[in-house]
Amino acid sequence: MDSWIDSYVGEWKDAAGNRLSIRKITDETARVTFLVAPGNAPIVRHWYHDRSSVDMPARYYPAHGPELIVELWEEGKGFALELCYEIRASSRRAKILALNLSNPRPRVFSAWERAG
Numbered sequence: 001m002d003s004w005i006d007s008y009v010g011e012w013k014d015a016a017g018n019r020l021s022i023r024k025i026t027d028e029t030a031r032v033t034f035l036v037a038p039g040n041a042p043i044v045r046h047w048y049h050d051r052s053s054v055d056m057p058a059r060y061y062p063a064h065g066p067e068l069i070v071e072l073w074e075e076g077k078g079f080a081l082e083l084c085y086e087i088r089a090s091s092r093r094a095k096i097l098a099l100n101l102s103n104p105r106p107r108v109f110s111a112w113e114r115a116g
Contacts, residue, residue: 003024003027003028003060003062004060004062004066004085005024005027005028005029005030005060005068006024007066007085008022008024008030008060008068008083008085009022009023009024009030010022010114010115011114011115012113012114012115013113013114013115014113016037017037017038018034018035018036018037019034019035019037019040019115020032020033020034020035020083021033021035022058022068027060028059028060028061028062029057029058029059029060030057030058030059030060030068031055031056031057031058032055032056032057032058032068032070033053033054033055033056034053034056035053042054045072045073047073047079048072048073048074056070056071056072057070057071057075058070058071058083059071066084066085067082067083067084068082068083068085069081069082069083070082070083
């Protein structure tokens with residue numbers, strides 16, 4: 001593994017069947033696609049000129065921690081999703097926890113496991 005961002009790369013799904021697809025661009029950037037179940041269709045981000053949830057920019061800041069920050073709007077607008085990678089020692093299964101960063105009190109609102 002060249003960069004911690006490599007931990008995030010791949011296909012992920014949550015308990016509801018929603019999917020995240022994470023593709024590495026550089027050691028500090030990625031593109032994230034969010035698809036909603038059923039049907040695996042992207043959502044329309046009405047707050048962002050009706051752009052779909054395909055190829056959203058994401059950044060890993062190695063100096064600040066292992067999280068991958070997905071921009072849901074224009075970068076710096078404060079509407080972002082923080083993905084936190086972890087491995088459960090008991091099951092050796094990787095998981096991504098999604099945190100809502102726009103909330104003053106961040107909370108976990110979804111958990112994703114490797115698809116497939």
